[in-house]
Amino acid sequence: MESRKVCMLGAFATGKTSLVARFVKGLYSEKYQSTIGVKIDKKTVELDGSPVSLILWDLAGEDDFVSVQMRYLRGAAGYLLVVDGTRPDTLETALLLHRRVLDEVGELPFVLVLNKDDLREQWAIEDVGGDLLGLRNAAAATLRTSAKTGDAVERAFTQLAREVTR
Amino acid sequence: MSEAALLAGVVRAMGLLVAVRDGGEDTGFEWVGQVPEWAESFGCGVAQAGDVAGAFAYLDFFIEEARDVWAGRGAERLSSDVWAEPDRNGVDHQLEAVALKVDGRDVLVVSGVGTEFSQTQSILQTARTRRLTMDRELAVRQMVEDQLRQRVGERTRELNQSNEQLRSLASKVALAEQRERHRLAIGLHDHIGQLLAVVKMQLSAERAKTENADTRGRLNDTLGLLEQAIASTRTLTFELSPPMLYELGLAATLASLVDQIQKRHESLACRFAEDDADKSLPTDVEVLLFQVVRELITNTLKHAGADRLDVSMRLEGGAVVLGVADDGRGFDPLVLDRPVVGAGGFGLLSVRERLAHFGASMRVDSRSGGGTRVRIQVPQETTPEDPVAKDDKPVH
Numbered sequence: 001m002e003s004r005k006v007c008m009l010g011a012f013a014t015g016k017t018s019l020v021a022r023f024v025k026g027l028y029s030e031k032y033q034s035t036i037g038v039k040i041d042k043k044t045v046e047l048d049g050s051p052v053s054l055i056l057w058d059l060a061g062e063d064d065f066v067s068v069q070m071r072y073l074r075g076a077a078g079y080l081l082v083v084d085g086t087r088p089d090t091l092e093t094a095l096l097l098h099r100r101v102l103d104e105v106g107e108l109p110f111v112l113v114l115n116k117d118d119l120r121e122q123w124a125i126e127d128v129g130g131d132l133l134g135l136r137n138a139a140a141a142t143l144r145t146s147a148k149t150g151d152a153v154e155r156a157f158t159q160l161a162r163e164v165t166r
Numbered sequence: 167m168s169e170a171a172l173l174a175g176v177v178r179a180m181g182l183l184v185a186v187r188d189g190g191e192d193t194g195f196e197w198v199g200q201v202p203e204w205a206e207s208f209g210c211g212v213a214q215a216g217d218v219a220g221a222f223a224y225l226d227f228f229i230e231e232a233r234d235v236w237a238g239r240g241a242e243r244l245s246s247d248v249w250a251e252p253d254r255n256g257v258d259h260q261l262e263a264v265a266l267k268v269d270g271r272d273v274l275v276v277s278g279v280g281t282e283f284s285q286t287q288s289i290l291q292t293a294r295t296r297r298l299t300m301d302r303e304l305a306v307r308q309m310v311e312d313q314l315r316q317r318v319g320e321r322t323r324e325l326n327q328s329n330e331q332l333r334s335l336a337s338k339v340a341l342a343e344q345r346e347r348h349r350l351a352i353g354l355h356d357h358i359g360q361l362l363a364v365v366k367m368q369l370s371a372e373r374a375k376t377e378n379a380d381t382r383g384r385l386n387d388t389l390g391l392l393e394q395a396i397a398s399t400r401t402l403t404f405e406l407s408p409p410m411l412y413e414l415g416l417a418a419t420l421a422s423l424v425d426q427i428q429k430r431h432e433s434l435a436c437r438f439a440e441d442d443a444d445k446s447l448p449t450d451v452e453v454l455l456f457q458v459v460r461e462l463i464t465n466t467l468k469h470a471g472a473d474r475l476d477v478s479m480r481l482e483g484g485a486v487v488l489g490v491a492d493d494g495r496g497f498d499p500l501v502l503d504r505p506v507v508g509a510g511g512f513g514l515l516s517v518r519e520r521l522a523h524f525g526a527s528m529r530v531d532s533r534s535g536g537g538t539r540v541r542i543q544v545p546q547e548t549t550p551e552d553p554v555a556k557d558d559k560p561v562h
Contacts, residue, residue, distance in 0.1 A: 013298050025256070032298065034291050037247040039258070040223045055223050063297070065290055069247075074227065087301055122305055 001044070003053040004164045005075050009068060009101070010082030011093035012061030015115040018147035019082065020058050023157050028148050035060045038072055045161045052161050062093050070104040077164035078109040080156060081135070085114045085144065086122040095133045109163035112139035113156050118146040174199045183210060183276040185218050191233070194218070195274055204278050207253035218274065224249045225263060225274070232265030236272040243267075248279055333523045337450075340520060344407065344453045351406035359399045366392045408456070416452040417445055417479050420459060424477050427463060434467075435474045443481035451524050451544060455488060458517050458528075462490040462540055470494025470538065481546070488542040496532040 008016040017035050021027045024043045039058040044051050057076065062068045073079065081098060084090040094112070101108060112135050114125060125132070136142050140163045145152040177184055181202040185195035195218040201210045208221045218225045224246070234240045246263040253259060259278055266273040366389065373385040403409065404426070411419040421438045428436040447455070459477065466472055472494030480487050521528055525545050532538040 012294050032295060034287075034294050035250075036260070036287050036290075037249050038224070039250040041252060042223070063294065065293060071231075072227070074230070086305060122302075122309070124305060124308075 001051050001053050002165060003055060004077040005055045005057060006160055006164060007073055007076045007079040008058040008082060009079050009097050010061055011090040012063040014061060014082040014084040014090050015147045016058050016061060016082045019153055020056050022147045022150055022153045045158055047161055047165060052165055054161055062097060068097060070100055073105045078160055080113055080160055081110050082113045082115055085116050085125050086119050088124050091125055091133060095135060098135060109140050111156055111160045112142040114144045115147060117144040117151055118148045181278060185274040187272045207255055209254055222251060224251055228263050235265045236267055333519045337520055337523045341450055348407040351403045351409060354399055355403045355409060362392060362396045362399060411452060411456055415446060416455055419456060420477055420479060437476050439478045441480045445479060445481050445486045447486055447544060454520060459488060459490055466492045466494060484546055486544045486546055491539040493537040496534050496536045496538050499530045499532050
């Protein structure tokens, strides 16, 4: 069976771990618990009848205290770049992380995810139809997801799986 | 108990998973000693050759990182970060690894570190949680402010619309009033004025014919009263709505008004000045401007105690500019902005609004003892909401 390492990147508390938990275990918890270092999970997806094993590396989110360790991307085939739709600054962090990947690892396929779509009233990223600081054009796909409701989560990972198995 | 057996016991008691390889990078790691219970759930067994990377996805990455240690380059040992990984039952374990070189052999030690946060991790968790709370509070505050701003904007728009409707209504009322005044003035001039003139002519004829001194004296008295009636009719006609405003325009009417003022107030030096440019405006605007200038002159006469009154009308850059200036005692211009309730006059606050309706503006400069200068500027191409053409004159 084909196997691909993919990473979860984004600012802290954007829902990276929750997206993985929803995708792998179908679970969701309201409680926020920051990821320490890296958390690894596996999930097999079917792509056109062929199974592909995704090794998901959920990296600790970026903030003032923790810097994402780009060395964890070694051997990665792609990444899911996660933005919290209720916090505009997480879009800027996503852009910074994307640039760091380009600088330190090289170009990799990625799917841009605007998470927490269930919090419509608090949605703060206005240019969803726009270019999202240029990330929309760079990404293989851009999706609005909700780890809480599960909306578009499977689609986001499947899309990434397709990109990394091309 | 041999030393080896003792060490094996210690390793087991501490729950350490130890793997060793002898042949360098080309060979795989094999478990040493008894595999701890927690490691069995990852598929590590005594009888099984150690497929380290197969059991722990993270180690595939870490073994690469530790190459220099095992090659004897740099540090003698390397500790991994803490990582979490699920076992075969889906239970997450928090683990860490150490790479060592012992007696020329590559050694890898993996241990569970429990699921509790360390002190540093707890601080990080607390800091992030607080930051999230602050962000959310900020976002909620921002949302409330945005909603408030939106509501204020909506109310302001409604108020502006309402004010505009009021201005339009005020203009229509003023126009209707002026039309009625004009109708009365025309009636007074064309009918009563004409009748009085005819009566005067007939009486004059009668006086010429009579030879009786008493009759002639009474006719003279009557003709004197008739002269007064005719003069009053003319004055009233002009005050109601000067017919010449409609016939000759604003400039000529203002010149006449200033002339009349001069005749009635000899101690006041009155002057009207204009240029030769075409200063024609729509009739409604001229009527309004006449009312405004007349009101300003009345203010001067009543309150200023002035020795001099200058009225002017000129064309400046596509706009008609009217000026009314005196050298009287002056006043605080802010007073003009206060609505005058119950006053019979022409409140200048409403004047401003009505002027604004035609795109015109009024500026008042005055100070105590320094006279008053009023400047009214009207674009010659006014675009009122309900425009009335120049030739749309009141129905007589």
